[in-house]
Amino acid sequence: MTRRLLLSYLSLILLVLLTLEVPFGYVYARGELSRLSHTVGQGAAVLSELCEDRIEHGRTADIPALARSTGSRVVVTNRSGIVLTDTRTTAHTTGQDWSAQRDIVSALRSRPVTGTTRDGETRAEVFYATMPGTSGGTLRCAVRVVSPLTALNARVRDAWVALAVLGLGVLATVTVIGLSLARWITRPVRALESATAQLADGCLTDPPDPDRGPPELRRLATSFTHTAARLQHLLRAQEAFASEASHQLKTPLTALRLRLENFEPHLDPCARPSLDIAVGEVERLDRMVQGLLALARLENSATTPEAADLDAVVADRAEMWTAFAAEHGVVIKVTGPDCGRVWAVPGGLEQIIDNLLSNALRASPAGSVIMLDREQGANGPGLHVIDQGPGMSEAARRRAFDRFWRACDTHDDGTGLGLPMVEQLTLAAGGEVSLHPAPGGGLDAVVHFKPAHML
Known part of the structure; x- marks a missing residue:
């Protein structure tokens, strides 16, 4: 929860920073370029007027010195596009015909041109302004002033770096503040979680502090x-x-x-059946x-499941119940593959099997077989307790796990608490129990356990 709160704070602040800093950086870059454009354009316009004046009065020899005084690269052409001067010392363009270059063509048509491009020799990004030199409607020259963008790009880059450092500083500050705030909010929640776990185990030893948190x-x-x-x-x-x-x-x-048994010697023989019934009801x-x-006691106690050997317990309970089943003419058989260790509450596995065998034995007629069939199914290890008795209807199977419920056509002395106890013991260990009709008649009580290797 602390991580999610912190991420929400940082996401919100990051969104705000991007919303503010990105437009600011973009506007700053555009402003710097606009200022440079205005400066270079204005200088080119002034220079074109001066060059036009020199050409008009036949003083073209003054143009190179006039161009070099600007400190930028300046190219001046006459009205035919022939280069009169180029201030780049490494260039030998004087006398060349530039009438085909687009900015010169536009300037010779009295249309000023500005823009950015890459220098053909240095490949550096530059800004250029090409202005026509006109006087009284007569065009006498075109002047191109080129200014490198290196310094401007450096300023823009420094501005972006400053914005990034500022954003990181704000994020770092918000991280510290947000982490402290998130911990302040979640600490009582963690205390409540710990107290809930203690209460689930049966005893609250460390209650949450009511004086901390929001x-x-x-x-x-x-x-x-x-x-x-x-x-x-x-x-x-x-x-x-x-x-x-x-x-x-x-x-x-x-x-x-x-006391009821003591009445037996003093009762009339015809009343003894009623006495036997009364003693049976008391039992x-x-x-x-x-x-x-x-x-x-099972519901009130918070018992932690532990690993138990299902195969060993099944074999032990089957051996214990075999002699008692033989008295009723019933055989108990254990089948299926080994299932290994499963989760069960202490002593719960024995109680589950005993209750299911007791129910199956009461329902089984003489000469029948009770199967303890183990399986390794998709839902984990399972145990089927299958009898060959009369079985149960679908409605009866749905109510079989209700306390004190007994089928209306049963005549045994059950209490109606065996299957509810089986369900409680199974659920306490993370398993599940269900009743199904057995193939060929009878009832199939299925218990699925959680393998001991599962946490």
Whole structure:
């Protein structure tokens, strides 16, 4: 954010500098050239009048000295375009016919000409002014005055350099000021970001300073600190409730079950089925309370995922559940390629597989097979828990992850918290879980994990 703010400041200042300095430099260059044009043109006009006067009175011998007195290169031709004098010492143009040169042609037609060109010998850029020498409507000569642009170009170049140095100085100053301003603005934002990360981890140890930064960010820091304190208080209260409830509810439920069981010797045999149902409901209530408290603890705790060996955990849980499945006449098979290490919350991978196997075993008829099929898919390592039970409808699959939800046609003693816990554990490690119909009937519970090499 600091970089973006600084770049925005510098971009704006650079735009302002270009808008001001480029036109200024251009106007300065044009002004310098205009002044030179006026000076050279005016000198050429005066010189042409003097030369015309000398020619009119037959004093052409005075023209070379008159031309050399200007300090510039001067070429004078008569009315036929024949060069009378050329002040360049290295030139031998006297007597040559220049009537074909465009500026001389224009001047001999009484049209003054000015412009810039390159010297034919030195290749330097020069400014020339060619003026006709006329008197009383009679044209007697043409005078060309040539002035080098070296000094003018040097002044213009120096002006551009000065403008560039000034612009760089302004940019450097704005950089220092903008960096300080950007840091002053973003420092509270970074503090808020750090505090948010701490709060996400479960404990705000370094709250943002409400006395630093712009007023808006100060108010935001104050509001955030108040909200964080309130949220931490609520989380601690909820955690305390979950911890206390687990102890307070466990004892009454155990006592209630024992009292119900103590009624068995004193009940009429025809009432014993009702007693068994009541004891079963108490046990189911106990499992529901334990599952709900476990889910609450999972949601309240900020657990950092860690790498776990999916293949080893799958093999271990399959071996553990094999004996229990055999009592129900169900076989558990592990298939698919090795998937390696995946991200999972501590102990979460075992809970995911246990809950899915428990659900699959309740739905599987005797003589069926539960498949633990591993895969390396486009979405990362995956585990399919496939049973051969009655399966679930599309509407039931959409609601299966709701808490306490149970299919209306089920008769098992589930609590409706297994799949919500699976979803919570999977999402906490960056994975995803979904339910699909299995080929040939049954349910395919698919869990995709994030590979451990991904950050």
